[in-house]
Amino acid sequence: MNPEAYHQDYTGSELTYQIDGVQANGGQQNLYQLYPTSTNGLLNYNYSSYVAANGSNYISSPSTYLNPSTKMGGSSYLNPKMGSNYLTGSFSQGGGVIPSSIGASSLGFTTTPTTSSASLPALNSRSLTSTIVSASGARASSSPTSGLQQLTLQELEKITSRGNFGHNKPPYSYISLITMAIEQSPVKRLTLSELYNWIMEIFPYYRNHQQKWQNSIRHSLSFNDCFVKVQRSPDKPGKGSFWTLHDLCGNMFENGCYLRRQKRFKLKERGSPRKKRGVQAKQDLVKVEIKENNPTYQLITPKVEVKEEVLPAGTTVTQPTSVISSVGTLGATQSQMNLNNPYSTPYIYTGNYSSSLLQPQSFLSGSIYNPTNIYSNGYTDTYQNTLYSSTDPTNGSPTSAIAPGANL
DNA sequence: ACCTAAGTCAAGC
């Protein structure tokens, strides 16, 4: 049976989707590509998502949009974990249901919580309903049987497509969860509450016992040097600071373990040194002894010297300035998180970006996803103000601020 | 068994 190609345009109040699909083998295998394109103030992730469709279980998780399933290059694909906890919406004849969170997600595609679009207009033509992809079509399931913690960071995008673990505890440490959440955010920073919300939205397990795990999250944020608190600038009033990842923490989970890093990212100096005594002091002393030429724990950037930038009045950053150790087996040549480089943010689909789509296109008001200014180097106000943004060629003196809404 | 990263509880601000 010849594949039947089709194209659908889908325009909602928030997003325009173009759905290109190929329905083959009597609906046994369906390949879809979704291209959410920016309309009024949303991110313009031109990802190309391949979804093995099971009509009733098609597209609804917001994470699907943030973390589109692996593009399989036209190969058939069955997500082995695609089950009842995978996607909850449905497309049906003549209409589609777009998840409510699309219009009001904390995940970053929209910044307008008051303009939820729980039910967007119907698809304009045919049904997307199909039978489930046959198991024999599975090709992407090279997943390790030993558990998701064996995934590489580059495979993080698959996490939600493998299910959200229902009410079982996801096999990720709090540090992993925080990192994921920050990585997927468009401007790579979140407030505490946004962090909570993201975790709860992705992993239902954490909708319970919030006091317990949220305390642990806070502890992780404060305790781990890989997380950097960025104060709000005066023009962004609100509760709490932003949290981001330290520029130099690298890919902490590239060793494939999301429960436990091989080595804690630790800074030599902190703004206010922690008191050390007992077991923790002992642990820190061990870290200091890591040798630069140690093949296992090679420094990403040995003894980094970071220039302090002149900060605008009202801006404070409480961070140390040098790195003494890094994580895992990363070498100096391996990629570090680059705020300008979406390819370094594995939680977002990393293929088929066009250059014009590398940055958020425009922003609505009232959100962290609404930086007042986006500079030509891709940094927003806050990043311009961080001590360690040494890659900022403007050295803290941004010039051409780009107006919100401008195409970059 | 040992080391240490991660998690928990909670005090203090």
Place this chain on the structure above:
DNA sequence: GCTTGACTTAGGT
């Protein structure tokens, strides 16, 4: 909300 201490739990070797 944030930091920190003290302690327990658990992963990696």
